[in-house]
Amino acid sequence: MSTRGDIEKPPRRLRVRTRSVWLVLFAGLICSLATPPSFAAVADFGVEAGNEQGGNYDPFGVDDPWGYDPWDDDPWDNERPGLADPLEPLNRFFFRVNDRLYFWILDPTARGYAKVVPEDIRLCFRRFFRNLTAPARVVNHLLQGQIKASGSELARFVLNTTIGIGGLADPAAGSFGLEHRSADLGQTLGIYGFGDGFYIVWPLLGPSTLRDSLGMMGDSMISPLRHLMAADLRVGAAIYVGRTVNAESLRLGEYEEIIRAAVDPYLAIRNAYWQFRRNKILSRSRVLVSPTVFNENVDFEYN
Amino acid sequence: MRNVNSFWSIKIPVGVTWPLALILFFGLGAQALPISAAPLDPKATIAKAVDEFTEILSDQELAIPANRERRHRLLVATAENFFDFKEISMRVMGPRWRELSDQERASFTEIFKQFLKSNYIARMDDYAGEQVLIDDQEIREDRRGNRFAMVKTRFGMREREIQINYLLLQRGGDWLVYDVNIEGVSLVRNFRTQFEPHSFNELIRRMEESIAAGKELRQS
Numbered sequence: 001m002s003t004r005g006d007i008e009k010p011p012r013r014l015r016v017r018t019r020s021v022w023l024v025l026f027a028g029l030i031c032s033l034a035t036p037p038s039f040a041a042v043a044d045f046g047v048e049a050g051n052e053q054g055g056n057y058d059p060f061g062v063d064d065p066w067g068y069d070p071w072d073d074d075p076w077d078n079e080r081p082g083l084a085d086p087l088e089p090l091n092r093f094f095f096r097v098n099d100r101l102y103f104w105i106l107d108p109t110a111r112g113y114a115k116v117v118p119e120d121i122r123l124c125f126r127r128f129f130r131n132l133t134a135p136a137r138v139v140n141h142l143l144q145g146q147i148k149a150s151g152s153e154l155a156r157f158v159l160n161t162t163i164g165i166g167g168l169a170d171p172a173a174g175s176f177g178l179e180h181r182s183a184d185l186g187q188t189l190g191i192y193g194f195g196d197g198f199y200i201v202w203p204l205l206g207p208s209t210l211r212d213s214l215g216m217m218g219d220s221m222i223s224p225l226r227h228l229m230a231a232d233l234r235v236g237a238a239i240y241v242g243r244t245v246n247a248e249s250l251r252l253g254e255y256e257e258i259i260r261a262a263v264d265p266y267l268a269i270r271n272a273y274w275q276f277r278r279n280k281i282l283s284r285s286r287v288l289v290s291p292t293v294f295n296e297n298v299d300f301e302y303n
Numbered sequence: 304m305r306n307v308n309s310f311w312s313i314k315i316p317v318g319v320t321w322p323l324a325l326i327l328f329f330g331l332g333a334q335a336l337p338i339s340a341a342p343l344d345p346k347a348t349i350a351k352a353v354d355e356f357t358e359i360l361s362d363q364e365l366a367i368p369a370n371r372e373r374r375h376r377l378l379v380a381t382a383e384n385f386f387d388f389k390e391i392s393m394r395v396m397g398p399r400w401r402e403l404s405d406q407e408r409a410s411f412t413e414i415f416k417q418f419l420k421s422n423y424i425a426r427m428d429d430y431a432g433e434q435v436l437i438d439d440q441e442i443r444e445d446r447r448g449n450r451f452a453m454v455k456t457r458f459g460m461r462e463r464e465i466q467i468n469y470l471l472l473q474r475g476g477d478w479l480v481y482d483v484n485i486e487g488v489s490l491v492r493n494f495r496t497q498f499e500p501h502s503f504n505e506l507i508r509r510m511e512e513s514i515a516a517g518k519e520l521r522q523s
Contacts, residue, residue: 070394071492075443075451076470081496123462260517261422263509264497271496272488279487 083209083274084198091201095266098206102255110248122249124168129243130180131160131167136219140183144191144284152178182280186215190281199270207273342476345452346440349469352385352480353435353456360430375424382424387479388416390472394481395494399503407503418510421517434459452478 071080085091114122134157141150156172163171172178189211190196197210208216220226229236262268343351359365359381365374392412393400403411438455445451450473458465470482470489482491498506 069397070400071397071495073445073447075445076453077489081492119461126462257422257426260513262497263494263506263513264501267497267500268493271493275488275492276486283487 079278081271081274083196083270085270086198087200091199091270092266094201094203095269097203098201099259099265101204106244106248107252107255110245110252113245114249114252117249119250122246125242125246126250127160127164127170128167129246131157131164132224133219134160134167135222135224136185137181137183139222140185140188140219141181143185143188144183146183146284149181149183153181153183156180184212184215185218186212186277187280187284189215190277191285196274196277199274207269209274209277212277343478344440345442345454345469345471345478346437348385348471348478349454349456349480350437352381353437355381355384356427357430357435360427361432371428378424378427379420382420385480387472387474387481388412388419390479390481391415391419391491394491395498397495397499403503411503411507414507414510414514417514421514425517449473 069080071077134153137153138150138157141147141153155176156170156178159172159176159178160167160170163169170180173180186209194211196212200208200210200213202208202213205216225236225239228239258268258272259265356378359374359377362374364370365377389412392408392415395415396403396411400408436457436459438457440452440454442450442452452471452473454469454471456467456469458467466486468484469480470484471478471480482489484490501509
């Protein structure tokens with residue numbers, strides 16, 4: 001009898017289950033029948049459906065309900081370029097100087113160099129020069145509150161300088177999964193709330209802002225390159241030239257394309273620089289949380 | 304009692320399979336047909352565009368220099384299916400768009416489209432089988448209920464990955480690209496900044512000049 005009881009029990013539980021299964025399926029059936037297919041497809045996007053205005057979209061239509069600018073209502077980014085340029089005449093002058101220097105000297109040199117040196121070796125050099133600036137990234141990640149990234153960048157520096165033969169190879173990324181992650185002082189200052197200041201075009205160095213120029217100076221303080229330059233200016237300058245030519249040889253034609261696709265090259269570069277830097281700061285700002293040390297409710301994480 | 308048991312063991316599958324079959328038939332089955340014709344979601348739209356572009360670009364026969372014109376024509380035709388050039392023109396002109404007559408708007412849209420073609424289509428010839436990874440999409444609505452989407456993609460180059468985000472808007476169900484954002488730099492905003500200080504006629508003149516120069520470059 002006891003075995004019979006055991007047999008009897010599951011059916012009762014199953015009956016309840018089947019009934020609920022039925023109910024769910026029935027509800028699903030009703031829904032799937034009642035929902036027009038396009039509605040169902042839209043509902044998958046995670047947006048409430050029911051908007052049929054997609055076809056009537058016209059911000060500058062008859063009733064012109066939009067703000068001053070079509071970008072003002074953009075749901076991704078309604079910022080207008082806010083980069084002041086009080087030095088515009090001077091900046092335009094140096095922009096032209098740099099432009100000439102590029103077309104007359106840098107580009108032909110880099111092209112010749114690219115013909116002689118195979119790409120794999122040039123990539124090695126790029127890694128080497130990038131490795132030299134690692135200390136600045138270690139510090140800046142730390143200043144940005146990105147302790148993990150700072151540690152990773154430090155480990156990369158140690159591994160690549162030793163096993164990677166002075167940074168020519170990148171075993172840290174290849175074998176240890178520690179990927180390169182950029183960080184500079186201009187970005188750190190931006191995250192701290194420093195504004196751009198204004199636009200500056202430096203001769204030879206190119207586009208920058210007041211904030212990013214200060215950042216560049218700060219970063220160079222802890223760059224091995226700077227110490228080399230201080231010890232022997234010629235060696236330092238040779239390394240700087242080598243880095244510039246090598247980097248250029250890996251992006252031949254990119255500058256020409258930007259200039260050719262521009263209606264006003266100076267403004268194209270200025271705006272691209274501003275957007276690029278702004279994105280670098282904003283993308284980190286969202287990650288940066290207020291220092292956990294000061295939050296009593298959260299245990300400080302040693303990561 | 305054995306009967307009861309066997310009764311259940313048969314009844315349950317039947318009880319489940321029938322509604323399941325109905326669901327499959329009416330629910331999924333009935334939807335599957337119109338869905339194949341229904342507009343694609345933003346991510347699928349970008350995936351389709353990438354597929355169509357890479358198909359043209361990896362076609363061995365089209366890669367022959369003699370077929371270059373045909374290849375470019377195909378690329379342009381594909382671009383026209385996925386980009387909303389009127390919206391792009393409007394956003395590039397900004398508030399000034401209001402002051403333009405319909406005819407000026409139409410001619411601006413056409414010339415700007417030619418300008419983009421002459422500058423960007425030839426660049427696609429450099430494509431060497433790089434991987435395009437499509438990550439995720441996000442859809443937002445503005446206060447008017449218009450729907451905008453961002454599809455994040457990564458363009459894998461050697462030892463370097465470029466983040467390219469496509470911004471789309473929904474027009475009557477279809478999603479069309481109105482901006483391309485490369486490493487945080489919006490192309491349409493960039494043009495907007497360049498166009499701002501110049502008069503309408505000056506812009507037309509500069510663009511026509513650039514288109515002519517591009518043609519010369521291609522012929523040489």
